[in-house]
Amino acid sequence: MYIDRRSVMLQFIIALIVSFSIESFIIFVEHSALVSGFSLSSFLNYFSFKHFLLLVIIFTVILYVLSDETLKNRTLSFIYKYRIVLSVLVVFVCVIFQIHGSSINELNFFGLKHDIILGVSRQIRTDEFNVNTMLAFSQYCNDFAYFSDIVRANATDMFLIYGQPVWDIGIVLKPFLWGYLFLNQGQGLSFFWVSRLIVLFLISFEFGMLITNKNKTLALSYALLITFSPLVQWWFAINGLVEQLILGQIVVLFINFYMNTDDYKKRLVSFLLMAFAVGGFILVMYPSWQIPFAYVFAFMAIWIFLKNKSNFTFNKNDLIIAVVSLLLVSVLLIHIFFNSMDTIKILMNTVYPANEIFNGMGELSYFLNYVPSIFFSIMPDGISSNVVEVSTFCDFFPIPLILSFIVLFYQKTKDKLLCGLLALYLIFVVFYIVVLPDFLIDITLRGHVRNARLFCVIGFIGCLMLIRSISSLKKLRYEKLFIVFSILLSIAVVYLSWFSYGDYYQTWMLVLLFIFYSIFFSIIFLSSSKKGKNVFLIAIMVLSFLTGALVNPIDNGVDVVYNSEYIHEVSKIVENDPNGLWIVQDMYLNSLIPVGAKTINSINTYPDLDRWQSLDPNNEYTDVYNRYAHICIILQNDTKTNFGLYSPDIIHIYLNINDLEKLNVSYIASPEDLDLFSNNNITFDKIYEENGYYIYNVTYS
Numbered sequence: 054m055y056i057d058r059r060s061v062m063l064q065f066i067i068a069l070i071v072s073f074s075i076e077s078f079i080i081f082v083e084h085s086a087l088v089s090g091f092s093l094s095s096f097l098n099y100f101s102f103k104h105f106l107l108l109v110i111i112f113t114v115i116l117y118v119l120s121d122e123t124l125k126n127r128t129l130s131f132i133y134k135y136r137i138v139l140s141v142l143v144v145f146v147c148v149i150f151q152i153h154g155s156s157i158n159e160l161n162f163f164g165l166k167h168d169i170i171l172g173v174s175r176q177i178r179t180d181e182f183n184v185n186t187m188l189a190f191s192q193y194c195n196d197f198a199y200f201s202d203i204v205r206a207n208a209t210d211m212f213l214i215y216g217q218p219v220w221d222i223g224i225v226l227k228p229f230l231w232g233y234l235f236l237n238q239g240q241g242l243s244f245f246w247v248s249r250l251i252v253l254f255l256i257s258f259e260f261g262m263l264i265t266n267k268n269k270t271l272a273l274s275y276a277l278l279i280t281f282s283p284l285v286q287w288w289f290a291i292n293g294l295v296e297q298l299i300l301g302q303i304v305v306l307f308i309n310f311y312m313n314t315d316d317y318k319k320r321l322v323s324f325l326l327m328a329f330a331v332g333g334f335i336l337v338m339y340p341s342w343q344i345p346f347a348y349v350f351a352f353m354a355i356w357i358f359l360k361n362k363s364n365f366t367f368n369k370n371d372l373i374i375a376v377v378s379l380l381l382v383s384v385l386l387i388h389i390f391f392n393s394m395d396t397i398k399i400l401m402n403t404v405y406p407a408n409e410i411f412n413g414m415g416e417l418s419y420f421l422n423y424v425p426s427i428f429f430s431i432m433p434d435g436i437s438s439n440v441v442e443v444s445t446f447c448d449f450f451p452i453p454l455i456l457s458f459i460v461l462f463y464q465k466t467k468d469k470l471l472c473g474l475l476a477l478y479l480i481f482v483v484f485y486i487v488v489l490p491d492f493l494i495d496i497t498l499r500g501h502v503r504n505a506r507l508f509c510v511i512g513f514i515g516c517l518m519l520i521r522s523i524s525s526l527k528k529l530r531y532e533k534l535f536i537v538f539s540i541l542l543s544i545a546v547v548y549l550s551w552f553s554y555g556d557y558y559q560t561w562m563l564v565l566l567f568i569f570y571s572i573f574f575s576i577i578f579l580s581s582s583k584k585g586k587n588v589f590l591i592a593i594m595v596l597s598f599l600t601g602a603l604v605n606p607i608d609n610g611v612d613v614v615y616n617s618e619y620i621h622e623v624s625k626i627v628e629n630d631p632n633g634l635w636i637v638q639d640m641y642l643n644s645l646i647p648v649g650a651k652t653i654n655s656i657n658t659y660p661d662l663d664r665w666q667s668l669d670p671n672n673e674y675t676d677v678y679n680r681y682a683h684i685c686i687i688l689q690n691d692t693k694t695n696f697g698l699y700s701p702d703i704i705h706i707y708l709n710i711n712d713l714e715k716l717n718v719s720y721i722a723s724p725e726d727l728d729l730f731s732n733n734n735i736t737f738d739k740i741y742e743e744n745g746y747y748i749y750n751v752t753y754s
Contacts, residue, residue: 194649281601293337448515
């Protein structure tokens with residue numbers, strides 16, 4: 054057998070370069086101080102030769118497979134054919150070893166030895182590890198009840214808001230929570246994280262196949278572009294973003310499947326799954342994304358219908374299937390909304406978020422938020438006080454618009470989908486920027502959509518336009534001219550981004566961005582050929598790794614939540630006094646609910662008005678506490694209790710210690726010495742101390 058030594062050597066050199074680049078990026082992610090203060094000795098100290106060697110072996114094998122056309126085709130065909138089986142295997146292995154992407158290591162207050170497998174936990178992800186994850190863990194302490202008295206220390210709807218695992222028939226509409234019901238906390242968390250990631254990738258791939266006329270290369274590019282976008286990864290476990298993308302795309306895919314099969318068994322299954330996906334989409338309960346995404350997926354559904362209507366046959370069997378499926382889902386939704394009716398009434402009357410109204414005035418700088426996103430993993434601080442809020446899809450604005458106009462008007466391609474997407478994009482841009490009449494805001498529900506969330510959906514449409522345009526793009530004349538144009542466009546977008554985020558950039562970052570986007574834009578314009586699409590896929594792989602792959606850590610287990618002596622002591626107290634009410638001060642406020650501590654100021658997903666009105670008999674502060682809120686309680690003994698609004702979802706309660714009895718507080722977890730607050734009416738008995746954190750038993754005379 055002849056071996057081309059020069060080819061093998063070239064493959065090995067490429068493997069070395071790629072492996073070194075990946076290991077270097079991982080080092081910068083895990084040790085971000087090196088970015089601003091590089092030290093060769095520190096870099097070499099952090100460099101893992103084991104990781105490097107493993108990467109070299111992996112990429113050498115990959116390059117060898119890709120270099121042999123027969124072997125490449127067999128391998129890719131095998132992966133494609135058995136993608137579902139392989140995905141299930143990945144989920145199974147990850148669940149066994151409790152692999153997840155949660156940043157719960159931020160809860161490691163007491164220095165437990167815990168090594169993250171790869172990447173770093175993110176303090177900015179508090180809504181993930183301190184809210185969503187802690188709420189899920191708390192359900193293990195009350196047999197997964199629909200209403201929990203652990204959260205807020207009062208009956209709290211656990212299913213509708215921040216949907217959590219419950220033993221209720223409605224849980225069939227939330228399949229990613231099923232793992233919690235049958236597995237331990239670590240495995241349930243793993244299933245929640247990994248299954249959503251894998252399913253989003255698979256569904257996006259199938260959706261990409263649909264919009265590219267089954268071009269696997271572009272479908273894979275689309276799946277990577279969506280799954281590992283900055284937006285999806287920074288928002289991965291909260292507000293149902295992943296679920297909306299999965300379920301919305303599923304609905305469109307099953308409409309397409311339904312209209313292209315005459316087998317009524319398959320039609321029944323597909324319509325059932327489609328109806329359940331619609332039900333799950335409704336239950337996300339986050340209007341700022343639900344409303345604009347619903348418009349996008351409704352448009353896609355209409356396109357599918359119009360595309361297939363001439364070949365579609367409809368009879369009474371279809372009517373029966375539709376009625377039965379929709380009836381089943383409607384019964385489930387009615388059951389859920391009946392259970393949660395009181396919750397809904399309270400939510401509808403909150404100051405925040407229910408009564409917020411939005412109308413135009415979106416920030417133009419958001420169109421270029423994708424530009425610095427390649428640095429977000431290594432330098433999340435500085436671009437904004439909250440990098441999560443400025444994350445978006447990488448749609449490479451204004452490339453989707455330029456390509457769409459080239460395809461539709463210059464090359465005169467009749468593409469109804471692309472034309473519709475372009476129209477929808479422009480309509481959304483108008484809604485984002487222009488202040489519109491009240492009646493239009495009301496009938497379109499625009500008033501319930503935050504500007505930043507609306508822009509995220511504009512970015513999603515941009516990604517659809519980009520992939521669809523490339524799939525329809527014919528070879529461009531004057532390719533060298535487009536390369537020059539790409540360089541000039543790169544200068545423009547980097548400059549405009551610098552104009553908005555100048556304080557974030559260092560000189561080397563601007564140079565790197567200019568080079569990166571000059572190459573990237575050129576690749577996009579030259580992607581009409583098969584080879585061009587392959588290069589585009591490689592570029593998207595690089596982008597996905599830089600912008601999303603290491604946003605969240607690769608971690609395993611939940612020992613940092615449960616294994617400290619402090620949490621063991623709390624657990625013992627709860628076991629002996631299960632009805633005792635707790636207040637947590639200056640720690641993550643939900644850190645004790647996983648062991649069942651009924652915490653008054655754990656996340657109030659909706660307000661406990663009776664409780665707070667007991668401290669505010671004149672309703673002086675109703676607008677402050679009538680909201681979704683993280684609640685910080687500051688004890689004082691000199692002034693009367695009062696409330697302060699720190700931000701739209703954070704309130705401070707300056708609580709006079711004599712009002713603790715009104716709240717029936719039994720225990721306080723605090724880093725402060727509360728002995729000095731004891732008086733004739735109230736006594737704080739220190740019952741445990743560790744690492745400067747105390748537990749007090751509160752008694753009243």
